[in-house]
Amino acid sequence: MNRAIAGLLLCFLFNSCQSPQESPSTTVFSGTAMTIDYKIIIGQHIGPHKKHMLETLIYQTLDEIDRVYNKWNPESELSQLNTLGAYQVVSISQEMERFLHFTQQIVKLSEGRFDPTIEPLQALWKSHLIEGISPSKEAIAELIPTVGWDKIHFENGRFFKEHEKCSLDLGGIAKGYCVDLMVERLLQAGFPNTYVEWGGEIRTHGQHPTNRPWKICISNLGDDNPENAIATLSLCDEAIATSGDYLQNWTVDGTTYCHVIDPKTFQPLKIHSNSIASTSVIAPNCALADGLATAAMLFPTVELASDWAVSIQKEYPNTQFWIIKRE
DSSP states (O other): OOOOOTTOGGGEEEEESSOOOOOTTOEEEEEEETTEEEEEEESSOOOHHHHHHHHHHHHHHHHHHHHHHOTTOTTSHHHHHHTOOTTOOEEOOHHHHHHHHHHHHHHHHTTTSSOGGGHHHHHHHHHHHTTTOOOOHHHHHHHGGGOOGGGEEEETTEEEESSTTOOOOTHHHHHHHHHHHHHHHHHHTTOOSEEEEETTEEEEESOBTTTBOEEEEEEETTBOOGGGOSEEEEESSOEEEEEESSSSEEEETTEEEEEEEETTTTEEEEOOTTSEEEEEEEESSHHHHHHHHHHHHTSSSHHHHHHHHHHHHHHOTTOEEEEEEOO
16 A cells, blocks of 8 residues: 655645646647536547537536436435425436445445445534534434435435435545546447546546557646646556545534544544544546545544555555555
8 A cells, every 4th residue: 555654644645647738649628517617628639529528528417417417406306305204205317326336335345434325424523613613413403314324215216215315425425436438438439538526526537649548637726837746657547536624614613624534433524733634546437446445534633544545455456555544
């Protein structure tokens, strides 16, 4: 297992070595979807007709993610499931059922640390932390019965949940899953050399047009100059995802919390000198990397997270972990 030097987190994040520009040997698509920037590089120059075809493919894939898995879209399939009453059985799409089965694998691999049913407590904590206060013990206790992967049931195109307030946040792997769909659909469309990034989650396939792997840098925060990078990685048919405590955090009564909720303690992770600050994972697909990176954040110590990562590597030998703590 690779482990970065502790204390470097505040100086770097995973990012591409540079902002790739379109050249005679590449075609670049970029934009924003669901408030998150994306970048797709095709390892060849393509004409206007095929370019329009790929624009349609990209739009349809992003639209599918929004339409099925986006909790912020009140019309999405996920939002409809979240508003169901207890034991109300409904039909679900094949896409949703496949995704839930994959999510269940991550829940098991993570020993329950990755659990999308944390959403009710996540919403409670965030609404209070934004106001600079903590929720009451009573408010937390009221929502604890809604949390737990065993509270939802799905099989043969049917879904129900055991508690009306049980709800899911699939954002922990939905970005990675979208990246995977994009790469796989580009491959099916006849484009084997691709780089796809959405919100920092990255997957590559094939090679760069210069006949080398796609290169990703661990950049200094705020400095995209590849000459100043902490390290450079070569990705070939691989994905990388990062989770960290630096995106959203709040200090209440002298304690600093981040946006990640621990389903075992029902509280946000606390930021301190020995806490895990960032986890990054290379895996064969981006959804797996995304879920494992989130799960690794949820261990109380770097040592326990590292031991777990070693056990994951025995089952998935093509994974690599970077687990960084604050000091």
